[in-house]
Amino acid sequence: MKRPKRRAARRRAVLEKGQPLRRIEVTINGEEFDLTFKPARTLLELLRDDLDLTGTKEGCDGGECGACTVLIDDEPRLACLTLAATLRGKKILTIEGLAKDGRLHPLQRAFLEKGAVQCGYCTPGVILSAKALLDSNPAPTEEDIKKALAGNLCRCTGYQKIISAVLEAAAAP
Amino acid sequence: MADLRVVGHSHPRVDGLDKVTGTARFSPDIKLPRMIVGKILRSPHPHAKVFHVDTSRAARLPGVKAIVTAADTPDGNRRSSTYQFDDQGERAASSTPMVMDQTVFCEGVARFVGDEVAAVAAIDEETALEALSLIKVDYDLLPPVFNPLKAMEPGAPLLHDVERNIAYKFVIRRGDVEEGFAQAHVIHEEIYTTQLQHQAYLGPTACVADVDGAGRISLWTELQSPFRARRLLSDMLGLPASKVRIFQTHVGGGFGGKHFKRVQPICALLALKARRPVRLCLTREEEFIASPPRHATHIRLKMGASRDGALVAKETYIVLNSGAYGEVGPIILDTMTKRVDSLYRFANIKTDSFLVYTNTVPGGAFRGFGNPPMDFALESHMDTLAEKLAMDPVELRLKNARRVGEVSAHGWEVKSCALTECIEKAAEASRWKEKRARAKSSRSKPRGIGIGCMIHVSGCRYYPGFYGSNAVVTIGDNGQVYLLSGESELGQGCKTVMAQIVAEELGIRVADIVVPDLDTDFSPHSLGAYADRTTHIGGNATRLAAIDAKQQLFEFAAEMLEADPGDLVAQDGRIFPKGSPQRAVTFLEVARRSWFRAGGKEIVGRGSWDPPSVPPDPESQYGNVSSAYTFGAQVAEVEVDPKTGKVTILNFTAAHDVGKAINPMAVEGQLEGALVQGAGYGLMEDMVGVDGRTYNPNFLNYRLPTMLDIAPMKIMMVESNDPVGPYGAKGVAEPALVATAPALANAVYHAIGVRITSLPVTPQKILAALRAKEAKRRSE
Numbered sequence A: 001m002k003r004p005k006r007r008a009a010r011r012r013a014v015l016e017k018g019q020p021l022r023r024i025e026v027t028i029n030g031e032e033f034d035l036t037f038k039p040a041r042t043l044l045e046l047l048r049d050d051l052d053l054t055g056t057k058e059g060c061d062g063g064e065c066g067a068c069t070v071l072i073d074d075e076p077r078l079a080c081l082t083l084a085a086t087l088r089g090k091k092i093l094t095i096e097g098l099a100k101d102g103r104l105h106p107l108q109r110a111f112l113e114k115g116a117v118q119c120g121y122c123t124p125g126v127i128l129s130a131k132a133l134l135d136s137n138p139a140p141t142e143e144d145i146k147k148a149l150a151g152n153l154c155r156c157t158g159y160q161k162i163i164s165a166v167l168e169a170a171a172a173p
Numbered sequence B: 001m002a003d004l005r006v007v008g009h010s011h012p013r014v015d016g017l018d019k020v021t022g023t024a025r026f027s028p029d030i031k032l033p034r035m036i037v038g039k040i041l042r043s044p045h046p047h048a049k050v051f052h053v054d055t056s057r058a059a060r061l062p063g064v065k066a067i068v069t070a071a072d073t074p075d076g077n078r079r080s081s082t083y084q085f086d087d088q089g090e091r092a093a094s095s096t097p098m099v100m101d102q103t104v105f106c107e108g109v110a111r112f113v114g115d116e117v118a119a120v121a122a123i124d125e126e127t128a129l130e131a132l133s134l135i136k137v138d139y140d141l142l143p144p145v146f147n148p149l150k151a152m153e154p155g156a157p158l159l160h161d162v163e164r165n166i167a168y169k170f171v172i173r174r175g176d177v178e179e180g181f182a183q184a185h186v187i188h189e190e191i192y193t194t195q196l197q198h199q200a201y202l203g204p205t206a207c208v209a210d211v212d213g214a215g216r217i218s219l220w221t222e223l224q225s226p227f228r229a230r231r232l233l234s235d236m237l238g239l240p241a242s243k244v245r246i247f248q249t250h251v252g253g254g255f256g257g258k259h260f261k262r263v264q265p266i267c268a269l270l271a272l273k274a275r276r277p278v279r280l281c282l283t284r285e286e287e288f289i290a291s292p293p294r295h296a297t298h299i300r301l302k303m304g305a306s307r308d309g310a311l312v313a314k315e316t317y318i319v320l321n322s323g324a325y326g327e328v329g330p331i332i333l334d335t336m337t338k339r340v341d342s343l344y345r346f347a348n349i350k351t352d353s354f355l356v357y358t359n360t361v362p363g364g365a366f367r368g369f370g371n372p373p374m375d376f377a378l379e380s381h382m383d384t385l386a387e388k389l390a391m392d393p394v395e396l397r398l399k400n401a402r403r404v405g406e407v408s409a410h411g412w413e414v415k416s417c418a419l420t421e422c423i424e425k426a427a428e429a430s431r432w433k434e435k436r437a438r439a440k441s442s443r444s445k446p447r448g449i450g451i452g453c454m455i456h457v458s459g460c461r462y463y464p465g466f467y468g469s470n471a472v473v474t475i476g477d478n479g480q481v482y483l484l485s486g487e488s489e490l491g492q493g494c495k496t497v498m499a500q501i502v503a504e505e506l507g508i509r510v511a512d513i514v515v516p517d518l519d520t521d522f523s524p525h526s527l528g529a530y531a532d533r534t535t536h537i538g539g540n541a542t543r544l545a546a547i548d549a550k551q552q553l554f555e556f557a558a559e560m561l562e563a564d565p566g567d568l569v570a571q572d573g574r575i576f577p578k579g580s581p582q583r584a585v586t587f588l589e590v591a592r593r594s595w596f597r598a599g600g601k602e603i604v605g606r607g608s609w610d611p612p613s614v615p616p617d618p619e620s621q622y623g624n625v626s627s628a629y630t631f632g633a634q635v636a637e638v639e640v641d642p643k644t645g646k647v648t649i650l651n652f653t654a655a656h657d658v659g660k661a662i663n664p665m666a667v668e669g670q671l672e673g674a675l676v677q678g679a680g681y682g683l684m685e686d687m688v689g690v691d692g693r694t695y696n697p698n699f700l701n702y703r704l705p706t707m708l709d710i711a712p713m714k715i716m717m718v719e720s721n722d723p724v725g726p727y728g729a730k731g732v733a734e735p736a737l738v739a740t741a742p743a744l745a746n747a748v749y750h751a752i753g754v755r756i757t758s759l760p761v762t763p764q765k766i767l768a769a770l771r772a773k774e775a776k777r778r779s780e
């Protein structure tokens, strides 16, 4: 069995020593940002710690749970494994940017109505993975959904209601 | 109860909007001004004397604001997670006393890999980790013991000051087992073992602590029992309870794993020392190695049945691997020892059970609480007995099934019970007869179908003091209603269920009700989320509070309607005299009047409910511990590949006696979630320990079921309308996991004829069993 890979914060501090700060322009939830940070900053840290966008969750910090899923240029990505420095000029969508002018996205509505949320910790990541799926495949089958969301762990719901919610959102006008 | 308008109807979660928009704050999301970061130093050794902890170098590191060790903890900071009080709030000498063996930090001896030795708070995570590496601990290695059976042998290394490492034990005798076995037509004996399963809630445990100028400490954290935590914290920190305040954040899943842990007192100590807010958040690895998972168990079971299938004797020997500390082990052992005995009509019972210390991670509460491992053994055994009797497994269970009105061997009074109906419904809906008879040899991947039954409690009283719940319902200036409950929302949906109860009683919409987050300064005292007590007990208290508020409101309505308050009805946002809906005033008008009119008052409805249950007698262990027992039957159909040993679940059929489903969608969600967790327990999840080290402390190697692992689930809620529960409701969250693993193991046996007696049922075990079977066939 493989030994777990852990974030080696200390090793990172050594690596970063003497390295210049990174500066990028990036669009997050439609808003433009000009950000400066240490070279090894992950997108997850940038969102949660620097910008206080805590809707993106950290479940493992190792790319294993999907709770930190966000959309980068419309593709689902794990924020805990993404270096912020690589995001120059990119468009990022987090859960906070999904509802438009107070109107819920059909996925958000369907997750509520179908009971696809329990503790809600996986929910932001699951919804964003599902959005990426629906954007590229507006009428997915159950199998399509399972494949697209296999990387998002949920310990509460047993997944069945998540599948129903995604199907419902796909069918929404 | 024919015309319930809100209760009994599916309702979306009241906290759902917050959760789907990303605004819901969980404990790791809390950020306060000047907040710094805490980190814990843990023992790398399973058993070692801790001679000296030298923090001087760490203290000199710039950015370090506080370091705490055992030396910073007040004397007498011993604790147990259990909460057992007599009527003066003193620790009760109850049927299962607490094991007071754990302190904030390990003192003098580290007893498992992960045992907390010291903690640091610093301006950022990097500095905190750097500081940990500068703390020098002198360890003197002690011989460890990992296997509980070895730990009980004379001469084994001792973890605590108890003989043979036995932290607790039960000796139960009912009827006459010798006599029972003498009457048996078939007898079967087997050893079963079960593994460590982690709760693996997706949201890690965090705590943010802040101390004000008056020395009052506030904590934002995730707890299943905040009031218990306040009590334990004040004990452990040596502070009066008035100086401790707990705010419950959203909880990222609990399943038993979000009870009070060392995280909270350590975070509090850091904040007290640093005089700055501190956030301490466990990493996923720390969650695995040091948060109490479901215990590993060893069970020897011997049972006899008469020719017609009556269970005539049961003899059980249980060893529960407690790990390094007792935690809630004694009451989990209690559950393992007694619970399944009330599922069937056992009369002759002999059980010896032991909670045994070893140098492994301490076990703790997890959905089902000792019931799942024992139910796995019992229900596996039932199938073997059925085979020996040439009887259908369903028939054997029906023959022995508990029935309403009976009192079990341990004194449990069964006031509602739909076990027989559950078994019949599950069998019918799964096409049991047809599939059971199916010729299986024709397939390259044989299919099998198996059943498991279960019993559980709705709250379980282990001590004589208050075991109830309190609730407060107030009505605001614009007709908005506030519901304060001391029960914990973990994601299971209790806020919604309680709001539905209030809406039902006040004749308003759920949307008109505000359910604030729990705050121990303002929320009424309740015991919290465990033992499936929340809906049954908290629901009753909430209902009484709503009725009390309604009666006060009716006084004002009566003035307006010139009617007798006792004669009024509240329905659809209106209040009117019974039979005269045309004379209605609106709820809003009455609420406003109560608030604004001269001589009015703020309506505050109070509800308290302590269930009519009794703790087991300390000697005989006899006593009706719960006010409502839950039952269920689950059928699993599987396909097994004999070449690879891989088990594919084809479908589940689950019929559960829920009493009354207050929110059917939420009940279904509990059942589905539990089935998948139960399938994880049955087939894949296993914390692998080698020499006291957990080798898979991450989701890559500790595999949880994903969306690709699930199968269709047919859920049937059977409503037995319990006479005590609110609207007839009983607990549902825990029962749904209990019978899943045995249903799967029985289905595997039906498919390929090998019985796996140790969980999880992995491909390796199946292949080994198939090979052994083949070897035996050849040699015969």
Ligand code: FES
Pocket: A057, A058, A059, A060, A061, A062, A063, A064, A065, A066, A067, A068, A069, A078, A079, A080, A081
């Ligand atoms: S936190 Fe990124 S995958 Fe788990």
Ligand code: FES
Pocket: A116, A117, A118, A119, A120, A121, A122, A123, A153, A154, A155, A156, A157, B202, B252, B253, B491
């Ligand atoms: S709802 Fe709790 S993890 Fe998915």
